[in-house]
Amino acid sequence: MALTALGGLAALGYGIDGLLSETRATNPHNSLRWLIAGVLAHDVLLVPAVALVGLLLSRAVPGPYRAVVQGALIVSGSVAAASLPLWRGYGGTPGNATVDALPYGRNLLIVLGAVWAAATVIMVFRRRRSRRSRRTGPARGM
Known part of the structure; x- marks a missing residue:
């Protein structure tokens, strides 16, 4: 753990040094x-x-599905937050379409759609499994 902390502190120091020594680039x-x-x-x-x-x-949200919905929300929020500068158009250069060439808003919606489609599949699978186990009843011991 101490070695990891030292590595983190070294990286932090390097970043702060770069921030303060390259003021024109970092502001x-x-x-x-x-x-x-x-x-x-x-x-x-x-x-x-x-x-x-x-x-x-x-x-x-019912108990068996709550963890799936929570996971999908966490992934959705993380992806949206990480890509915020891209889909909001920050950092582009006016007149240079190659800097921000992709439709990031649309691509974010595609990724979020895939996340929620996967969550839906998992919830449907859990529902079918719970119905099947209720139909067959509990396993009887010897």
């Missing part, structure tokens, strides 16, 4: 603003929203 003031906004958005918006969704899920 430390803007980076600090994004860091503060990210921490505030996480603590003020994301955590309460996740807690509320978790509460609603515990009341609205």
Whole structure:
């Protein structure tokens, strides 16, 4: 564990050194603003929203399907958050279509559709399995 922590601290130090020594490329003031906004958005918006969704899920989704829905929501949120700069169009260069050449919004919808299709298949499989086990009844011992 100590070796991993040292590696993490070394990577953090390298990143901070690059941020502060390459100010034209990194714009430390803007980076600090994004860091503060990210921490505030996480603590003020994301955590309460996740807690509320978790509460609603515990009341609205039946037990056998709850974990599947939670997993699909976690994957969906992670993919959407990780690709936010792409599907929002941040970082592109005006007049240079090759920088942001893909339809990221559409591609995000395709990925999310695949995630929820897989979740639906898993839930259908669980429903059929539970119906089958109810029909056959409990196994009788010797």
